[in-house]
Amino acid sequence: MIALAVLAVVVSGAAFVAGPAGVVVGLALSGTAWSAGLLLFGVTGPWTDWALLVLGGLSWGSRWRALRSPESVSTPFQPSRVTRWLAPICATAASVVLALFIEHSIRYPDGGWDASAIWNLRARWLYGAPHRLDAVFSPLLPQQHPDSPLMLPGLVAHFWSALGSRTQLVPIAVSLAFAAGGLAALGRAIASRRGTVAALCAMLVLLGTPDFLTLAWNQYADLKLAMLLLVAVVLATEGRFVSAGLVAGLAAFTKNEGLPEALALLAAILIRAGPRPGMRFLAGALAPLALLADFKLRWAPPNDLFARTSLAEAARRAPGRLVLVGRGFLAQLVDFPRWGCALSAVAVVWVARWPRREHGHLAPLFVALALPMFFAVYLITPWDPGVHLEASLDRLLFHLWPTILFASAVALLPAEPPAR
């Protein structure tokens, strides 16, 4: 059973995206498909794995055509003097971060606060009581965010079902797979556009971001969402709007913030590429968004942020909070325990190279559209905005962080001449 589940992840993910991004997409597809089976048909068996294998097989046709197109022919890797010393440094940093991840996961296999209070708790319910969904999403436990989408708990519960055991190794392995897959996907996306040196630098910056490791070992959904958004943006940049829509839809089914982030990507596509690509993006996102709508309308209690916010109150609160929220955003630049020097360094590079930036890229536009949305959330939040900022802003910004690194590489670095 577990072999079938892993095979379905690999095949379905690779059918949509080649390389490490395929692992990220395959995992999200697996969790979403299992949740769909449970929510729509009340079944939890391996049939969703079979369905994913069939879907993956069907998608191979279009993927095969894409692989044979002239643009997809990869250039041979030619190590330069810089990559000869940069690659071992990157490998060393990755090894250190991996060792720290393993050490922390041995000490605290249940993950961080949100993992045990929300994500793994819900996975335990889905695994232990899949036919008591009214209790799984009980409004009696509002602090457990019963309205949170199900990709991650569904994925963990699916693998527990396949293994027949509620081992903590599953959420740990899922977290590691998303982190490693996303890191490699970032490197690959930049390497194909700006060369290996830029790719290694971006991977090093991500490895040197403390929140990357913290969110990974805490087993939070934020890291999974961040990697899905990166893959969606890269696919949209490649003009593969249907696949980008599918992955953005999976992001929306990962965490509540994923929906407005997917909408920001749609807006960026409409602005950069026009209405037809936007429609293709929406077509790709249709299935996961329909599942999300079904979950929200049939099972989830109202989201507490929206339930406690009215338009009139939001309009009243917002103006008085502009300075506070602005300070909160600026404070992230010097929040060393969460960002190291990474966020401030990237911000400085953007300021320094602003006049020479390359126009017309989709990724920076997506980030530019998403950031004001985040800002607005804190302006209207029904909670104490200072506490809310402190508790969540770094994680919200991390959703965009891999995409920001990708956007920085494509917009601020000159393109390498094609290898002959």
Place this chain on the structure above:
Amino acid sequence: MVAVPGVLRDVSVIFWKQGRLATSRIDDRFAGIEGRLPPDETIGFLTDTSGEEVGRRYFHALYALAPHLILEGASARYVLADLAEPMQMTALCERWRLHVVVRGAPGVALLERD
């Protein structure tokens, strides 16, 4: 250069952790209790702590004993107690007219209404 401070910060975290490398599982505190919980019945929860510690202990109980619905308070037939002072268990039972069904780690017990 940009990555080095972040990686060093990650490494520094290891020095804040106390003692030898040992696994700390939330489930261990509640070992032996899950098998005695009645299925599909809401369980109460009591603790003698205050502030954030109340939430931490309650969430841990909710997590360890999932999929059993546990709600704070003593109105249910079965009540889970997680006390910082294990010696207070008897007094708690007398106050709420409960008796011990099974004990977990020190300070943790499943109680039933008399």
